[in-house]
Amino acid sequence: MSFDGLVVHCLVRELQSLVGGRINKIQMPTENDILLQVRAPGRSVKLLLSANPTYPRVHLTEESFLNPKEAPMFCMLLRKHCEGGIIESIEQPGLERIIHFGIRQRDELGDLSTKKIIVEIMGRHSNIILTDPGADTIIDGIHHVTPAISSYRIVMPGSAYTAPPEQHKAMPLEVAEGQFAALMTEAAESAEPGDGAAPRFWEGALVQRFSGFSPLAARELVHRASGGGAVLDPAAAPARLWPPFAELMQRLRGGEAEPVIVEQTASGKAFFSILPLTHIEGETRRYPTVSELLEAYYSDKAERDTVKQRVSDLIRLLSNERAKNVKKLEKLQETMEDARGADRFRILGELLTASMHMLRKGEKQIEVINYYDEDQKPVVIELDPLLTPSENAQRYFKKYTKSKNSLIAVEEQMNQAHEEIRYLDTLLQQLASASLPDIEEIREELMEMGYLRARGRKGTKKKANAKPVLACYTSSEGIPIYVGKNNTQNEYLTNRLAHAGDTWLHTKDIPGSHVVIRSPEFGESTLHEAAQLAAYFSQAKESSGVPVDYTLIKHVRKPSGAKPGFVIYDHQRTLFVTPDSERIKALPVASK
Numbered sequence: 001m002s003f004d005g006l007v008v009h010c011l012v013r014e015l016q017s018l019v020g021g022r023i024n025k026i027q028m029p030t031e032n033d034i035l036l037q038v039r040a041p042g043r044s045v046k047l048l049l050s051a052n053p054t055y056p057r058v059h060l061t062e063e064s065f066l067n068p069k070e071a072p073m074f075c076m077l078l079r080k081h082c083e084g085g086i087i088e089s090i091e092q093p094g095l096e097r098i099i100h101f102g103i104r105q106r107d108e109l110g111d112l113s114t115k116k117i118i119v120e121i122m123g124r125h126s127n128i129i130l131t132d133p134g135a136d137t138i139i140d141g142i143h144h145v146t147p148a149i150s151s152y153r154i155v156m157p158g159s160a161y162t163a164p165p166e167q168h169k170a171m172p173l174e175v176a177e178g179q180f181a182a183l184m185t186e187a188a189e190s191a192e193p194g195d196g197a198a199p200r201f202w203e204g205a206l207v208q209r210f211s212g213f214s215p216l217a218a219r220e221l222v223h224r225a226s227g228g229g230a231v232l233d234p235a236a237a238p239a240r241l242w243p244p245f246a247e248l249m250q251r252l253r254g255g256e257a258e259p260v261i262v263e264q265t266a267s268g269k270a271f272f273s274i275l276p277l278t279h280i281e282g283e284t285r286r287y288p289t290v291s292e293l294l295e296a297y298y299s300d301k302a303e304r305d306t307v308k309q310r311v312s313d314l315i316r317l318l319s320n321e322r323a324k325n326v327k328k329l330e331k332l333q334e335t336m337e338d339a340r341g342a343d344r345f346r347i348l349g350e351l352l353t354a355s356m357h358m359l360r361k362g363e364k365q366i367e368v369i370n371y372y373d374e375d376q377k378p379v380v381i382e383l384d385p386l387l388t389p390s391e392n393a394q395r396y397f398k399k400y401t402k403s404k405n406s407l408i409a410v411e412e413q414m415n416q417a418h419e420e421i422r423y424l425d426t427l428l429q430q431l432a433s434a435s436l437p438d439i440e441e442i443r444e445e446l447m448e449m450g451y452l453r454a455r456g457r458k459g460t461k462k463k464a465n466a467k468p469v470l471a472c473y474t475s476s477e478g479i480p481i482y483v484g485k486n487n488t489q490n491e492y493l494t495n496r497l498a499h500a501g502d503t504w505l506h507t508k509d510i511p512g513s514h515v516v517i518r519s520p521e522f523g524e525s526t527l528h529e530a531a532q533l534a535a536y537f538s539q540a541k542e543s544s545g546v547p548v549d550y551t552l553i554k555h556v557r558k559p560s561g562a563k564p565g566f567v568i569y570d571h572q573r574t575l576f577v578t579p580d581s582e583r584i585k586a587l588p589v590a591s592k
Contacts, residue, residue, distance in 0.1 A: 002273060003057060003121055003294075005095035005212025009173075010257040010274045011058060011290045012092045012099060018047065019087055023103065026083050028075035029065035029436075030306055032142065034128055038087065049119050049128050051142050055302040056126035058099055058119050060291035063299055064591070065436070077140050078130060081105065081115045088114070093163070094171060095212025097121040102133075115139070120164060131161045169211040173249055177242055183209045184238035191234065199226055202237055206245075216273060221245055223279035248275055259293035261285045272297045303436065310439050311431045317451060318431070322424045325417045332414050339410060342403035347372050348381050349396035352389070359389030423563045426511040429539040430486045441468060441488040445564055468492050473533060474588040475526035480518045482592075483533050487565030490514040491558075494567060500554040503527070505534040508547035508574060512538025514565075516553070528577065529587065536579040544578040 021040035028034055034049040048061045071079070085105030092099055101117040118129045128142040138161050145155035153162035170183060187205035199222045206218035224244040226232050232240065251257070257274040264271070264282040271277060272293055276284070287293040347370075352359070355368045362385045370379040383392050430442060446452040468489045473481045482497065484490035494504060494514045501520040506512060515534040517526060527550070535546040551572040558567050 002214040002216035002271065003097065004214030004217060005092075005097055006214070006217055006252065007272075007274050007290065008058075008092055008097050008099065008121065009095055009212065009252060010255075010259075011294075012090055013255050013257075014290050015047075015058075015060075015090045015099075017041070018045070019090060021045075021087050023082055023085050023087065026075060026078045027065065027067050028072050028078075029067050031072070033065075034075070034078065034142070035061075035065055049117070050302070051119070051126040051128045052302055052305070053124040053126060054305055055298050056121045056123065057294055057298050057302075058121065059294040059298075060289075061295055061299070063295065074130075074140055074142050078117075081113075081130060081139065082117065085115070095173070096164070096167075098164070118161070122164065125164075127155060129155060129161065136160055167211060170209055172210040172212060172245070173253060175210070175249070177246070180242055180245065181238045184241060188234045188237065199223070199229075199232060202232060202241065206241075216271060216277070217248075217275065220273070220275060220277055220279055221248065228279070251275070257290060259287040259290050261287070261293060261297055270297065307434055307436060307439065310436070311434065314439075314443065314446065315428065315431055317446075318424050318428050321451065322421055322428070325420045325424070329414060329417045329421075332410050332417065335406065336410050336414070339403045339407040342400050342407060345396045345400035345403060348379075349393050349400060351379070352381060352393040352396065356389050356393070359383075359392070361385070361388050419563065419566075422511070423566070425539065426487070426565060429511040430513075432539075433537055433541070434485060437469060438485045438489075442486045445487055449564070469591045470497075472590050472592040473529075474590075475517075475522070475529045476587075477523050477526045479522045479526045481526070481530045481533060481587075482516045482518060483537055484514040484565075485537065487563075490565045494553070494556060495558060498553045500552065502553045503530070503550055504553050504556050504569070505530050505548055505550040506569075507534055507538040507540055508549045510538050510540050510546070512540070514567075528575070529583075531575045531577045532579060532583060533587075535577050536581065536584050541579055545576045546579065548575045548577055549573070550575065 018038055018040045021038040023036050024039050024044075025037040026034065027037075030052075032050055032052040036047040036049065038045050038047055046061050046063075048057070048059055048063075050057050082103050082105060085103040087101060088104050089102035090099065091102070097120070099119045099121075101119070103115050103117065105113055105115065107113045114133055116131045116133045118127075118131060120127045120129070126143075127145070130139040130141070131137065132139055138155060138157060138159050140157045141155040143155065145153065147154060152165065170179070175183075184202075184205060187202075187209065191201060199219075202222045202225075203215055203218040206221060207213050207215055221241060221244045222232070225237070225240040252274075258276055259272070259274055260276055261270055261272045262277045262280045262282050262284045263269070264280050266281070271280060274290065285296070287296065351368050351370065351372075352366075354371070355366065358368070359366060363383050364385050365380055365382050367378050367380050369376055373379075384395065387395065427442065427446075430438070434442065443452065470489055470493060471483045471485065473483065475481055482493050484493045490513065493516055498504065498516045498518070503517040503522075505515040505517070512534060515530050515537075517530050519526075531548040531550070534548045535541070535543075538546070540546040549569070549572040551569050555571040556567050556569040
């Protein structure tokens with residue numbers, strides 16, 4: 001990954017098509033993200049501005065976002081100053097990782113006003129700041145920076161806007177060959193003996209002396225200059241570096257970016273850039289625009305990161321509940337072992353009854369012949385000296401009855417504990433693959449089941465007949481395949497949406513999604529793709545040879561009183577598949 005100044009330069013050039021566009025709607029789906037719906041000349045687009053500390057970015061997006069019921073204060077402020085406004089300019093100061101959006105809008109009095117949205121893409125220090133350029137003051141920022149956090153700059157309403165510290169580096173787009181050679185020669189002269197031959201030294205020299213360069217881009221230029229070699233002659237290095245450097249700058253000036261993502265074969269790690277990365281061995285995927293590149297690289301990562309944050313409390317709750325049930329099972333197992341000795345108490349009671357003529361009150365024990373033993377060995381029976389012989393016999397019969405009854409109760413409790421663990425495992429699996437909209441449905445379910453208290457959610461209760469949104473994949477044969485991502489979706493899909501002749505799939509004895517092929521007729525390829533989906537959206541996602549049962553919907557039913565999402569089925573057949581994420585991603589999918 002390398003969201004450097006060169007990438008921002010190409011992105012800003014690409015976003016110039018939005019200049020003159022009107023901002024129709026502003027949303028704030030998360031505490032770090034702003035979504036602008038822009039009516040640009042000839043098209044409507046969504047522009048994502050993100051100050052996510054892990055995945056900061058700006059790009060056009062096709063993704064759908066779940067918005068909070070009440071807009072945050074910063075979102076309301078942006079709507080007041082920018083909604084309905086015209087984007088007058090999109091600029092990058094120097095080659096910094098900063099983008100300025102100039103916006104013209106009429107205020108409440110009908111007067112024209114100009115505002116500026118500044119997006120700073122700087123890792124954990126990333127920010128989105130709304131300023132009044134006329135007064136050069138900050139209206140507000142998505143993240144506040146107080147004097148206690150930074151002594152250099154403050155990001156608070158009413159304070160003057162101060163740009164991040166300048167790096168005082170040369171602008172590569174304006175550098176001529178002579179200046180480039182001088183800067184590189186200066187670097188070579190300052191090198192320690194032996195360092196000047198190492199490619200890593202020249203990578204550092206490019207990063208330190210030229211604005212916008214990341215180590216990744218510098219590494220690529222050095223690799224091209226050295227021909228992939230391990231050393232560079234310090235004296236010849238400046239002249240060797242100039243051709244690939246000049247070629248890249250010429251392409252950038254001409255708007256000829258080549259957006260790529262390269263997945264390194266050895267590590268599986270992905271890198272993106274606006275120039276081909278020949279120094280990395282691995283699969284290269286090319287994209288027509290920088291926005292498409294950034295969406296492909298970031299969207300899934302950013303969503304998983306956001307999901308992880310939002311479900312951490314649920315995972316902790318469910319894991320604790322599971323641990324309690326596992327411990328309960330261990331104790332019940334011990335009780336079960338004790339209860340299985342019930343027959344011993346019955347035999348002792350019967351032996352005492354048969355030997356009643358030998359018993360006298362006050363005795364602490366008696367030895368009798370065990371007629372139930374093949375060898376008829378004697379057995380010593382403990383007695384309560386305060387009880388009569390008949391009462392001692394009845395005491396053993398009562399122990400027998402109590403143990404026998406507890407055995408039935410313990411078995412029932414163990415079944416309940418096993419069912420609870422299975423239910424919790426299903427929820428944990430669903431959270432592991434949940435999207436943002438899925439989380440709220442799972443949270444609602446946990447409230448209904450009594451695991452969570454519905455705090456501060458008055459008036460937000462879902463309607464009983466509300467239809468959840470389902471993921472609908474299209475098979476290679478054009479057949480719709482529906483996937484339930486949580487119990488709310490599973491219940492609706494299996495019990496209400498699907499028809500009797502549709503085919504239902506689920507991983508065998510493994511927590512996972514309900515999958516339905518919505519057609520009475522389909523080929524083997526559709527069946528295998530549906531089985532792939534069932535295996536992929538299950539606890540066995542990373543396994544191979546996953547068993548997937550399939551049967552007709554008419555053979556699937558929910559037992560009375562069963563927990564959400566639980567069904568029983570028969571007449572099933574079993575397929576064994578290995579989940580293939582690339583094959584899943586290649587299937588067209590829509591929300592229905």
